[in-house]
Amino acid sequence: MLDRLQAQSPDALLALIKMFAADEREDKIDLGVGVYRTDEGATPVFAAIKHAERRLVESQESKAYLGPEGDMGFVHALMPYIFGENATRGGRIEGMQTPGGTGAVRLAFALARQAGVSRVFLGTPSWPNHAQILADLGLEVVPFAHARSDGEADRDAVLAVIDDAREGDALLLHGCCHNPTGIDYTAEGWEEIARRLADSPMLPVIDVAYQGLGEGIEEDAAGLRSVIDAVPEALVAYSCDKNFGLYRDRVGAFYVLAKTPSEMSTILSNANALARATWSMPPDHGGAAVREILRDPELTDLWLDELADMRSRLRAVRERLAAADNEVGGLDLAPLGTQNGLFGMLKLDANQIRRLREDHAVYMAGSGRINIAGLTKGNIAGFTAALAAVADNS
Secondary structure, three states: OHHHHHOOOOHHHHHHHHHHOOOOOOOOOOEOOOOOOOOOOOOOHHHHHHHHHHHHHHHHHOOOOOOOOHHHHHHHHHHHHHOOOOOOOOOOEEEEEEEEEHHHHHHHHHHHHHOOOEEEEEEEEEOHHHHHOOOOOOOEEEEEOOOOOOEEOOOOHHHHHHHHHOOOEEEEOOOOOOOOOOOOOOHHHHHHHHHHHOOOEEEEEEEEEEOOOOOOHHHHHHHHHHHHHHOEEEEEEOOOOOOOOOOHHOEEEEEEEOOOHHHHHHHHHHHHHHHHOOOOOOOOOHHHHHHHHHOOHHHHHHHHHHHHHHHHHHHHHHHHHHHOOOOOOOOOOHHHHHOOOOEEOOOOOHHHHHHHHHHHEEEOOOOOOOOOEHOOOOHHHHHHHHHHHHHHHO
């Protein structure tokens, strides 16, 4: 029976990782892998996480199962940072822990399908796994343009999608720090999206994977909160991979906004059943560490300081790239300076990307996405020179 299976194409990013590892050039630059790096090229464990983990070693008395909902102390500790004051909206918001933000996205759309969603509108380009998850769930994916050619979000496109929506439609929105473009809706754009969604049958599903890496914890949650305050129902997928540095620990959360508090138990009974059938229960360690941090004011301040340092470094790299706009003919770098988060897109063709890799040891995704954090004081001049070389000779 297994011989009926067809070979699948290898993951392009994993292949890029292997090529980078095999490259012996000392000046090679990795802009492909989506992890934060310091100016020294490291991806360290947060100091706040280290403190929390030491506490867990001393205080944790059991590794027994927690159930499909996971660590509810972790789930609830995050809520004020995501949803602000009145984080439960009078009992209309509740959640559960998931294996990473990916698990939360999967659970959100599995639940949406069970509730009657059949079409999902997805701004493109988007994180590749979004479309893969939706296809695996048998949901129809309807693409629309996320960004304009000038490097701004295409608000008109998403508003048109909302205005034309019908029962059974869902809209997937990136909460902040859009992956892969770094192009976010403005505050005014979010407010208009929220107003239109309030009168639409469309179910908003908001993926929040990079809170705190854009403009700030509060600022990065403002768009999501606008939607939450306007609509009767919504689903939210949340990741702690980047903003707590817990990549391999798979720490995420899934939240539901219900029409009324009385509907919550039924909704969560379905979500718990789906989780139980999919992963049984989420891993505990990373979520427990986050809970320890957010319950301790000193550790919370330490975490916020570390996050601010990351955000400041990303902004400085973006400003340096934007300032190099005149150094790279034929390639508009200026918009990168006002965009947010880990990622940005360069308008390069396949041949230019290949030449960057082969001639200049610069490794990036075939889509043109770059990880801003892969650039440092030591390599950014070489990177812009390489861009100029391939842009001038294309």
